[in-house]
Amino acid sequence: xxxxxxxxxxxxxxxxxxxxxxxxxxxxxxxxxxxxxxxxxxxxxxxxxxxxxxxxxxxxxxxxxxxxxxxxxxxxxxxxxxxxxxxxxxxxxxxxxxxxxxxxxxxxxxxxxxxxxxxxxxxx
Amino acid sequence: xxxxxxxxxxxxxxxxxxxxxxxxxxxxxxxxxxxxxxxxxxxxxxxxxxxxxxxxxxxxxxxxxxxxxxxxxxxxxxxxxxxxxxxxxxxxxxxxxxxxxxxxxxxxxxx
Numbered sequence: 001x002x003x004x005x006x007x008x009x010x011x012x013x014x015x016x017x018x019x020x021x022x023x024x025x026x027x028x029x030x031x032x033x034x035x036x037x038x039x040x041x042x043x044x045x046x047x048x049x050x051x052x053x054x055x056x057x058x059x060x061x062x063x064x065x066x067x068x069x070x071x072x073x074x075x076x077x078x079x080x081x082x083x084x085x086x087x088x089x090x091x092x093x094x095x096x097x098x099x100x101x102x103x104x105x106x107x108x109x110x111x112x113x114x115x116x117x118x119x120x121x122x123x124x
Numbered sequence: 125x126x127x128x129x130x131x132x133x134x135x136x137x138x139x140x141x142x143x144x145x146x147x148x149x150x151x152x153x154x155x156x157x158x159x160x161x162x163x164x165x166x167x168x169x170x171x172x173x174x175x176x177x178x179x180x181x182x183x184x185x186x187x188x189x190x191x192x193x194x195x196x197x198x199x200x201x202x203x204x205x206x207x208x209x210x211x212x213x214x215x216x217x218x219x220x221x222x223x224x225x226x227x228x229x230x231x232x233x234x235x
Contacts, residue, residue: 049224110159114168
């Protein structure tokens, strides 16, 4: 069973860079045929897709966040990471990493496996 | 403001059938599959429906999805108390380089 776990600071200062890592167990990023994703959810609000990455490093980003987002992958550690720069209070959210199942392929694949989520608060 | 439009709330009594709508445009629902997620309080979302009307293994057949043009619907029949949750529709949007879009979510209350 695939498992994903987010890790990183729970508190980030305004204007700084938010950095999170998703560690994958029970499966290999490098042998997958789909894109791994980051999704966030502000407190009491809906889901927002941030971006997705393939094992090769190919990425897709949400146009509204593209100028501030970088998603990278480290297949040797079976991890992928998110960096969001110039954060403001509006970036306070639970951040999830997620993956499709092997039933799917490519970037247009729904997220079947989710991490538990990690709350990141932007505050001085 | 979400790209896909859902009603903020819905409700029903146990045993009833309820439907949740999701409206989009030609670049997302109109040209791609629709997916539905269920989010129970305090938990991560769970994939409920994929490719408009397919259920992942383990999802009861009380849940069904449909799509017509640029709109989609999730139906829940034989409503149960454990169905009380937030429901989100999602679709791939072909505009720009392509990206996932979600609905704003519908809070389902079982009365």
